[in-house]
Amino acid sequence: MKGKDIQIKVCMGTGGLAAGGETVLRAFRESLKEKGIDATVDRNCSIHQVGCRGFCARDVLVDVIIDGEKTTYQYIKPEMVPQIVEEHIIKGMPVEEWTVKDDYRQFHEKQVKVVLADCGEIDPEEIDSYIDRGGYEALRRALTEMTPEQIVNTIEASGLRGRGGAGFPTGLKWEYARKNPSEVKYIICNADEGDPGAFMDRSIIEGNPHSVIEGMIIGAYAIGAKKGYVYIRAEYPLAVKRLGIALEQARQRGFLGDDILGSGFSFDIKIKLGAGAFVCGEETALIASIEGKRGMPRAKPPFPVEKGLWGKPTVINNVETLANVPYIIRNGALWFAQYGTDKSKGTKVFALTGKVRNTGLIEVPMGITLREIIYEIGGGIEGDRRLKAVQTGGPSGGCIPAHLIDIPVDYENLTKVGSIVGSGGMVVMDETDCMVNIAKYFLEFTQAESCGKCVPCRIGTKRLLEILTRITEGRGRPGDIELLEVLSNDIKLGSLCGLGQTAPNPVLSTIKYFRDEYEAHIHEKRCPAGVCKNLLTYTILEEFCKGCTLCAKVCPAGAIVGERKQPHRIVQEICIKCGACFETCKFSAIKKG
Amino acid sequence: MITLIIDGKYVEVPEGATVLEAAREADIYIPTLCDDPRLEPFGACRLCLVQIKGMPRPVTACTTPAREGMEVTTTNDEIERIRRTIVELLLSDHPNDCMVCEKAGDCTLQELAYFYGLRENRFWGERRQYSKKDNNPFIERDMEKCVLCGKCVRVCEEVQGVSAIDFAYRGFRTIVAPAFEKDLNCEFCGQCVSVCPTGALVGKLSLGKGRQKDIKRVDTICPYCGCGCNITLHVSRNEIIRVTSSPDTLNEGWLCVKGRFGFKFVNHPDRLKRPLIRKNGRFEEVCWDEALDYVAERLKEIKERYGPDAIAGLSSARCTNEENYLFQKFMRAAVGTNNVDHCARY
Incomplete structure (x- = not known):
């Protein structure tokens, strides 16, 4: 009988690395070496780095798989490794104390993993790891058994829609490009993920770059492109590195280059690094950037699929869209279409962040409710506070209020309530978040990232931001809400590209659902959530103050006066509203409001 | 040819024409700041928004190709509201110093403000501040007045092939600048000045020399070379203060540095106005008849003595x-x- 098969998988996605994944991996190597595991004849032990496992809040996550039996550890630090090696790997007894608990299972229970299925399981820097799990099988089938038309039909039948935000049917886009008689065509993978708080595309490329490459080759074959680009931001060094390794390995195996798999079809992919301009995620700006010009959108039509890169028909697909393709070809359109709703098929990856307990990368079937995401997958709100809103779609999206969280998450329903699916950012907010401040935050982002080409976006978002700023600073005036609404609508209708057309969404949706908060800021000079500094006053309640002097000691501005054992007082003119006293007081004698 | 309907009017235009061109063909006014028929469409100012039947949102007439049977509405309450907002936004980031601006009277932004009757502005806030003066000899660049229509950038690249300027920075901070924001150091053809719709780019030679209304315009031909470009001299108090060229001339309004800025010789004291003949080692002014006779005589002498x-x-x-x-x-x-x-x- 052969010895035991032991695999150790350490999360080396961005979250894992940030939590110290590399040192954990090294600790395992050293510890095993010390124990002489390598030399143990009857054991076959291997250590792997894997991509994002989803539950980033619990990193470093480590899987120990002995003869197929998987134990997952969470919050692993290098100093914990020798004990795991000693007790689990040598003696076969998992260190129960450090393994994941019920909430980890709960985090995964409602998820359906398609594009993330192999992410966190395979070694992203090892092509065989992908091939062992059926990788490049779809490519083989596409090139040897299917015509381009059949591929397009399969994608159309699957109902796959663009995962970058707009949700355009992928099959239809490919069909337009396929029908175009041009001899030169291009396919571009848009990996210019830039929404604050979004890390879906990055995690896919870091965890399973081959799925994106395979999707691109299949797409290229379907539309008749000989050259492809991956436009990826330079701020994603790990993704760029792993993508580069994957491309080289794919070339060596003959999946890229001339006469792929003997089919006569030739195709190759080039990486183009973006300089971190958010607007370059807009397809016409992205094309301009690849062409070496300023990343600036142009008016459509003509659409890229008619006149794109270097004036040739070009298909631009988002990372997640392309990563879905091999799985659809491998398992069939019907398999994919079983997930999701009537018009939004399949699954969607979201970056779940904000005030939920379980933050991380999740993949859910379209049509799941926000409630399921927040309370089941996300484990509810931190500190059991009340949910206030969910922001989806990043700076182009909107805030969905708590009373609407039973709506199904799909393209149509989110649009109906004034938000969008977007690329998949999902920020959960609770009662301690000020909605005016949230709108201001997103406007700060879009205003800074506007390319400056068209007037409504360049000056309009600036004025929106200024109005929001003065409201949060207590300088709001009657009529400001109406002015925000009018200006927002004009910016939406008047702007050239998607950035400007969606930039006012956070303002409009917060006004729609949280108008009372705006009014409180303007008319009562009060921030109900207690966030906007200028509208806050800290006062000491004399009846509770014991005169312990602690607050006076921590006050960085010297704004608190009073005798020992006598009630203290805050001098409002000096107070900088940092809240240090509020946090320090042991007698709850300081009132914030 | 394509036939489309603009504001209920049937218009026939050649294939490839834009909706804006079609509207002009039919004498229908659509406001615009960034369009120049001689340059590639840009779609930046958003003033030429029109509603086209079947399209979900207003589109810019300058970038939308005319199609057979298209039904275009160039004005309605919504479109006028957006246009008005755009002009107000532009004015909220503009010095609004028309009283001392060289361009007053010939400024598209001023025209638009007049057209929309914008005495008040709903929007106010930070204005771009550029204190830097460009020390080049010909072109005054006041970037606080720039509306970023991009005409200067396009003319420099598309017509002149020089690309001396481009957009720099992002968002509200965006400006048009030469490389590294240094002083302009180009051919100084001044095409950028000729297309600028506001007072952001004006010729230094004409600064303070006279208001638009006082100028007498004289059409003539540029004397500098055989191209024979059509020019218009702007004359104030019997002095040429500026040279322009109209887009409907054979040179399409384009000029070079000499034609546009090389007019100072006209009133220069050293300028030769009559022929000179050297007599007793000194040049003396003579009349044309004398000069021609003198040349003819000398040529004859040389030819007879030494051969032609x-x-x-x-x-x-x-x-x-x-x-x-x-x-x-x-x-x-x-x-x-x-x-x-x-x-x-x-």
Whole structure:
């Protein structure tokens, strides 16, 4: 009988690395070496780095798989490794104390993993790891058994829609490009993920770059492109590195280059690094950037699929869209279409962040409710506070209020309530978040990232931001809400590209659902959530103050006066509203409001 | 040809024309700041938004190709509301110093403000501040007045092929600048000045020399070379203060640095206005008859004494083709030599 098969998988996605994944991996190597595991004849032990496992809040996550039996550890630090090696790997007894608990299972229970299925399981820097799990099988089938038309039909039948935000049917886009008689065509993978708080595309490329490459080759074959680009931001060094390794390995195996798999079809992919301009995620700006010009959108039509890169028909697909393709070809359109709703098929990856307990990368079937995401997958709100809103779609999206969280998450329903699916950012907010401040935050982002080409976006978002700023600073005036609404609508209708057309969404949706908060800021000079500094006053309640002097000691501005054992007082003119006293007081004698 | 309907009017335009071109064809006014028929459409100012039946949102007339049967509405409450907002936004980030602006009276932004009756502005806030002065000799660049229509950038690249300027920075901070925001150091053709719709780019030579309304315009031909560009002299108090060219001329309104900015010689004290003959070692002003007689006589003498090939003629690029033809004819037929050449060969 052969010895035991032991695999150790350490999360080396961005979250894992940030939590110290590399040192954990090294600790395992050293510890095993010390124990002489390598030399143990009857054991076959291997250590792997894997991509994002989803539950980033619990990193470093480590899987120990002995003869197929998987134990997952969470919050692993290098100093914990020798004990795991000693007790689990040598003696076969998992260190129960450090393994994941019920909430980890709960985090995964409602998820359906398609594009993330192999992410966190395979070694992203090892092509065989992908091939062992059926990788490049779809490519083989596409090139040897299917015509381009059949591929397009399969994608159309699957109902796959663009995962970058707009949700355009992928099959239809490919069909337009396929029908175009041009001899030169291009396919571009848009990996210019830039929404604050979004890390879906990055995690896919870091965890399973081959799925994106395979999707691109299949797409290229379907539309008749000989050259492809991956436009990826330079701020994603790990993704760029792993993508580069994957491309080289794919070339060596003959999946890229001339006469792929003997089919006569030739195709190759080039990486183009973006300089971190958010607007370059807009397809016409992205094309301009690849062409070496300023990343600036142009008016459509003509659409890229008619006149794109270097004036040739070009298909631009988002990372997640392309990563879905091999799985659809491998398992069939019907398999994919079983997930999701009537018009939004399949699954969607979201970056779940904000005030939920379980933050991380999740993949859910379209049509799941926000409630399921927040309370089941996300484990509810931190500190059991009340949910206030969910922001989806990043700076182009909107805030969905708590009373609407039973709506199904799909393209149509989110649009109906004034938000969008977007690329998949999902920020959960609770009662301690000020909605005016949230709108201001997103406007700060879009205003800074506007390319400056068209007037409504360049000056309009600036004025929106200024109005929001003065409201949060207590300088709001009657009529400001109406002015925000009018200006927002004009910016939406008047702007050239998607950035400007969606930039006012956070303002409009917060006004729609949280108008009372705006009014409180303007008319009562009060921030109900207690966030906007200028509208806050800290006062000491004399009846509770014991005169312990602690607050006076921590006050960085010297704004608190009073005798020992006598009630203290805050001098409002000096107070900088940092809240240090509020946090320090042991007698709850300081009132914030 | 394509037929489309604009504001209920049937308009016929050639294939490839834009909706804006079609509207102009039908004499329907659509406001615009960034359009120039001679440049590639840009779609930046968003003033030419129109509603096209079947399209979910207003689109810019300057970038949308006309299609058969298209139904276009160039004005309605929503479109006018957006246009008004755009002009207000532009004015909220503009010095609004028309009282002292060179461009007053010939400024598209001013026209728009007048058109929409914008005495009040709903929007106010930070304005771009650029204190930097460009020390180049010809072009005054006041970026606080720039509306970022991009015409200067496009003309420099598309027409002049120089690309001396481009957009820099992002968002509200965006400006048009030469490389590294240094002083402009280009050909100084001034095409950028000619297309600028506001007072952001004006010729330094005309600064403070007269308001638009006081200017007398004189159409003439540029004397500098045989191209014969049409120019319009702007004359104030009997002094040329500016040279422009109209887009409907054979040179399409384009000029070079000499034609546009090289007019100072006209009133220069050193300018030769009559022929000079050296007499007793000193130049003396003479009349044209005397000068021509003197030249004819001397040429004759040389030809008789040394033969015609002792004489050579060099003609000038400032002459017209006709003049150059006559000159070589004169050299060959009257003088009798083939020694004739032209400065354009060197």
